[in-house]
Amino acid sequence: MKTSGVYIQLFSVHGLVRGTSLELGRDADTGGQVKYVLELARALAARADVAQVDLITRLIVDKGVSPDYSCPIEPISDKARIVRIQCGGRKYMRKELLWSHLDEMVDKTLKFIKSSGRVPDVFHGHYADGGYVAGELARIFGSPFIFTGHSMGAHKKKKLLSEGLTGEEINRRYHIDHRILVEDRIIKDAEQIFVSTNHEIERQYSLYPNFGAGQYLVNPPGIDVETFYPHYAPHLDADAGDESTRQARVVLLRELHRFWVSPEKPFILALCRPDQRKNIAGLITAYGEDKELQAIANLAIFAGIRKDIAEMEDNERNVLTEMLLLMDRYDLYGKLAIPKKHDFSIEVPELYRLCADSYGVFVNPALVEPFGLTLIEAASCGLPIVATHDGGPTDIIANCDNGILIDPTKSREIGSACKKILVDKELWQRYSQNGINRVQRHYSWSSHCDRTLEAIEKVISQMPAVPKTLEGVRKTAIGKRLAEVKRMLISDIDNTLIGDDASLQQLLPLLNANVEKLCWGVSTGRCLAKTIQILEEHAVERPDILICSVGTEIYYGATLSPDKGWHRHIAYQWRPEVIREKLGRLAFLEMQEPEKQKPFKVSYYMEDNPELLARVHEVLQINKIRYHLVYSHGEFLDILPYRASKGKAIRYLSYKWNIPLADIMVCGDSGNDESMLRGDTNGLVVANYSKELEKLKGMRRIYFSNKAYAAGIIDGLRHYDFIGGDD
Known part of the structure; x- marks a missing residue:
């Protein structure tokens, strides 16, 4: 590891994280955050003033996922690597089940840091679980703690309650109250909180008791403009793209054309996980109810990666089933394409360009969108956008002037916005050019890293100096x-x-x-x-x-x-209440004073007699209690967890x-x-x-x-x- 420059540890605990062939959309935990942290790690590591970037995630050894996720160290650039730490066993599990295992990740990351020979200069946590781990390590090492929330629990709970779920149902599924408590402490503890938009501060962080204690900085992520280049580039420059890009175009065209009767029409594109909050049903309904829109354009929805819908989790299965039912209800055969898979690293950029070449439009109809990375990617390729008015898209369209905001709960509004762009070629051209030009100005990784490193330098300088005494x-x-x-x-x-x-x-x-x-x-x-x-x-x-x-x-x-x-x-397996009940029946034991009883220690006075000690062991063993017993100084008996x-x-x-x-x-x-x-x-x-x-x-x-x-x-x-x- 380089000794000069800043050493940054990023924490993105859940989901499937690897350096190539991302499985975005495979499940609810492997979404835009995974791509975000990988691109951030590479962009930071490319800086001369950065010594090393480690992206810490969970090590997974599970036949249900690729063996790639079992590799402890995966280099992703000269100065960046993915470091996988085992916690909570080896099986892949959804993020809501990881809470009780995060302290194990803290301990094992600490061990990794000690063996690496250098303490990170800053710990940067992503999402609530990554924020918890980063915050604990920052406290232990006295280093700065930076947090990026991506999506906050209090806002999610508010939305789910408004949809009719009870608090009990939400907690049973999402452990949301625990998450909110962790996030509230993070807001108070973090030296800097990065948000993508002002909307994120106003609508999400403001719901927390510690909101006023937070140190917020609007620092939207960037995109790789070399990957998401304009749709017209291949027509002007034969060297634009490579053979894999051209092959991806052929594969995508073949896949889309097998769904459409009239493939020459423009198409409306949506790209998201199969999640109720993404409101895919709202988009299909808007398209299905508008015969004029169907005559103008086809519709393509890439809703994650799937093999067998019946084997998917309830949320994804319900969304995909509803898609098929709506397709049948509105008789959208020959007009709606719903491919089963796509490659995010190669096919998605080409998909945006294909849509732009058709003079189509990209739609994000989510009920709420914290940021909207796909909107920026589409814009960079020259594809106009229609997006929800709830969340990050308000800032994106304000910065780029490249599309129309809609109320995602109003299907007619979605359809009207799409038609407005599709039929007005001058408007389409203006939105297309604005997106290409302004994304490079507002949403580059270079400017994001400038702001990040400036913030890191500031928080490091504010940490109290320790005298060499x-x-x-x-x-x-x-x-x-x-x-x-x-x-x-x-x-x-x-x-x-x-x-x-x-x-x-x-x-x-x-x-x-x-x-x-x-x-x-x-x-x-x-x-x-x-x-x-x-x-x-x-x-x-x-x-x-x-x-x-x-x-x-x-x-x-x-x-x-x-x-x-x-x-x-x-x-x-510590059961103190059972221990007190069973040993309380032994007359020769006297409970020690209340102040000597602890959450993990049940203490008695007992005379020094081997037969009495044997009787204590017998009672505990008969009742199948796992324990550790300490008898000392001829009178003190302590029962501890085994x-x-x-x-x-x-x-x-x-x-x-x-x-x-x-x-x-x-x-x-x-x-x-x-x-x-x-x-x-x-x-x-x-x-x-x-x-x-x-x-x-x-x-x-x-x-x-x-x-x-x-x-x-x-x-x-x-x-x-x-x-x-x-x-």
């Missing part, structure tokens, strides 16, 4: 700090770190002297508040990592940011931050430290240990110091050469 290093964003260090020290608090003030005051300066290569943390049975309290009482600066409540909670640095990925990881423990928390940190277990030293004195002392870490047991750890003597990689408390930690650091060289 001990205090500055401690206050560095935890992500950047943990990305740089090579070793980790984790210690229990009571009777290990704390217990002898004199040796503690020797240890702390030693840790500070090694701060640039060694991060350190504590692991304790105490809750967070009690942990902070005891550290402050002994004048211990807040460490980099705090593992609290017997390994069920992880917090970071000065801000005490919780590790959400750990919470989601240990929540799997995925949680001090040791598992440390292994999770090792994985997440890409610090090998061999470079982690753990220190303890009692039974609740056993899980973190075992394994491939460098274990240190202080001389004042309790009898539960006696069984660990002689085990590999566990050093029993002859020094107590913090002096034992110092002894262990020297024993394992953790405060010597880097190696």
Whole structure:
């Protein structure tokens, strides 16, 4: 990776993303956003002041989709690549089912960043799910966060409610309320929000409580004018296009002509996903009800890619079925073409030019269109447009003066607008020329990247500088700090770190002297508040990592940011209410105080008796409860999720931050430290240990110091050469 220039990570989590042969329209998740982020990545990477662009998406290994989506790294230009991160398993799934897996993507992207050797200068999230991942990483690394929403949940919910769906139905299908909450937080957190139009701010973002806190910049996307060149270019320049373009024209003409009785007529073109909101039925109805329009022009609708309608999801299947029924109702055989597939990279640009050559018109009748990228593509080819008045087309037609806005709910208005352009050749020519000329002025990737990089430079300059001092290093964003260090020290608090003030005051300066290569943390049975309290009482600066409540909670640095990925990881099959019910019947157990109970910890007092401990295990196992049990100091019994423990928390940190277990030293004195002392870490047991750890003597990689408390930690650091060289 180049070291000079800005390093940008783009996040587009859902859908099918690959560098070539895009499957746009295959499903509701693989639409214009996929093309947008790919072209943005390439355009940014072409800039001299950009070092690298990584487009982060989900890795998919599924027989139902191409093996292309299982490739972890796919270069798409010299300085741009698609990076695929596995989360939520390997099967392809719709975006609404990904919410519970996004913290896994955060963790694995973090690991990727650590291994790559450079922290991104900016995280740019696309759509709500990509925004969530980018925002979490930006917070962890203290880097700027930029967001492009594409389509916002609150506006979608408003539309669906107006169509008669209930809130319960909408949430069941789209998890919309959770999405709206995430988007509202993103608006508050993002240093910059890119929108394509002013309409997007006024009609979509204004629906959120944090609307006023957002930093908005109108920055419409560009198109590749080398691909979407004017329809007349091949007639004037024999070198315009290549053999694949000419072949695409032949294929398209053959496909369209098999539907039409009079292929010499102009044609009306629509190109979109088979989605109710795209209002394909409204366009067919407008055409079917207008005999004059049918006499003037044919109609061609390219509604995504399909094989068997019966096997498609409900939304797509219903739309395509309605198309066929309307075709039959209005007897549009010989006039309406509905091809089953098309190639977006080659055939679509040629399709626009074919339509323009016929003196046709491009129609976007969507109920709402956040932006309208296909409208710009059509305009660049010289094809006049008719488009919905709700959304981005208002800005496009205001900028380009290349078509007519319509109310998509009024079929006569759609038909009249089409006829007006089709029968008036002077108007058609004016709209055609305006589109070609003004798209290059308003909608180029070059101007988009200018605005993007200017915004990035601005937000980077506004980030607080971190002084190169001990205090500055401690206050560095935890992500950047943990990305740089090579070793980790984790210690229990009571009777290990704390217990002898004199040796503690020797240890702390030693840790500070090694701060640039060694991060350190504590692991304790105490809750967070009690942990902070005891550290402050002994004048211990807040460490980099705090593992609290017997390994069920992880917090970071000065801000005490919780590790959400750990919470989601240990929540799997955790049933605290069942545990409390079943163990509550055992008279020898006494529930600990309410403040000692935590979401992932059920705690009791129990006398030191092996038979009683065996009875607890028996009850939990009979009831098929998966759990992890910790008994310590002869009285404290903690029931945790089976995925949680001090040791598992440390292994999770090792994985997440890409610090090998061999470079982690753990220190303890009692039974609740056993899980973190075992394994491939460098274990240190202080001389004042309790009898539960006696069984660990002689085990590999566990050093029993002859020094107590913090002096034992110092002894262990020297024993394992953790405060010597880097190696």
